[in-house]
Amino acid sequence: MSGEITRAPSRELQEGPQGDAPAGGAFTARQLSRLDEALTLSSRETGLTFSVYVGEFKAPARAHAEALFERLDDGSVLVAVSPAQRLLHIVTGPESAKRLPNRACALAALAMRASFANGDLVGGIVTGLRMLADAAGTH
Amino acid sequence: MTVVQTVLVFVGIPAGIIAVIALAVYGKAIVRQPNRYRPGKTWDYPGAWYVPHPEAVVARPSTGSTTTAVGGASGEW
Numbered sequence: 001m002s003g004e005i006t007r008a009p010s011r012e013l014q015e016g017p018q019g020d021a022p023a024g025g026a027f028t029a030r031q032l033s034r035l036d037e038a039l040t041l042s043s044r045e046t047g048l049t050f051s052v053y054v055g056e057f058k059a060p061a062r063a064h065a066e067a068l069f070e071r072l073d074d075g076s077v078l079v080a081v082s083p084a085q086r087l088l089h090i091v092t093g094p095e096s097a098k099r100l101p102n103r104a105c106a107l108a109a110l111a112m113r114a115s116f117a118n119g120d121l122v123g124g125i126v127t128g129l130r131m132l133a134d135a136a137g138t139h
Numbered sequence: 140m141t142v143v144q145t146v147l148v149f150v151g152i153p154a155g156i157i158a159v160i161a162l163a164v165y166g167k168a169i170v171r172q173p174n175r176y177r178p179g180k181t182w183d184y185p186g187a188w189y190v191p192h193p194e195a196v197v198a199r200p201s202t203g204s205t206t207t208a209v210g211g212a213s214g215e216w
Contacts (some may be wrong), residue, residue, distance in 0.1 A: 026184035035189055043191035055175040055186020066208035068188075069164070075197070075207045083182035090211040097209040115193035120175040 006117035026054060031122040037100070038126040047139030048096050049073065050132065052125055053080040057087060060088075077136075079128055083121060088112055104135035178216060 001049070029036065034053065043050045051072065057064045065080045072078060074095035079090045085139040108131040115124030140148070176182065 014214040026182070026187065036192075039191040041191060043197075044195040047197040049191065049196050051188060051190045053186065053188045055184075055188075062213060065211075065213075069208045070205045072206060073148040076206070078211075083176050086178065087213070087215050089213045091208045092210045093206045094209050097211075101212075102210045102212055105210065106214075111215040113214045113216040116176075117178055119175060119177040135182075 027139070034122055034126055038129040040130045045138055046099065046133050046136040048099060048136055049076040050129055051076065051078055052129070053078060054121075054125075055082065056084055057082045057089075061085065061087050062089060065091050069093065070117070071094060074089065077132060079112075079132070081116070081121070081125065083116070086116070088116070096136070099136040100132060101135075108132045108135070122132035122136060 014018075025032075039052060042048075053065075053068055057127055061082070061086045065078065068080060069076065069091040072093065074093045076093055077096045077100060078091040079088070080091065087092065088109060090109055092100050092105065109129045111131055112124040112128040116126055118122075
């Protein structure tokens with residue numbers, strides 16, 4: 001694992017901090033590598049495509065998270081976190097919802113909220129990804 | 140003991156001990172500001188979207204350009 005974060009290939013997604021060069025970025029290189037490891041492992045284990053969005057939601061937040069999700073595919077899971085608004089959304093698609101019932105997502109969201117409330121942003125995201133991957137099981 | 144000695148012993152030594160303990164506790168954070176989020180702190184970084192490595196992702200036959208959200212969960216803290 002190289003510790004590099006692969007960026008989504010969409011125009012809007014390329015804004016923001018670049019990979020593991022955190023100059024002025026939201027996360028340190030160490031945090032980015034934890035995030036990368038969690039994303040890659042959970043995606044590889046489950047066969048679902050997990051992705052994490054960290055940024056502001058336009059109101060209404062849920063609609064914005066779902067609009068972001070619509071650019072992914074059916075087997076994707078989007079974990080969207082807005083530290084400024086203190087909001088998080090987990091969005092599943094037609095394929096991923098079969099593996100991840102809303103109950104499992106709510107449980108992961110609860111664990112993430114606990115970490116976020118303690119100021120552990122990356123820890124919360126990593127915990128959430130692990131819980132979602134565990135709930136989805138292997139493919 | 141002169142006044143100066145008294146002050147040194149009863150103020151200087153406790154102040155020194157407090158300074159050493161404070162440095163041990165907060166020193167690291169002062170020297171190297173950790174990039175850390177705290178609830179209520181502003182977050183003015185541009186939005187970023189992180190995806191897994193392409194080789195970790197199971198390729199799916201693309202069913203079209205978009206998908207729709209089916210379920211999920213939300214929360215606030």
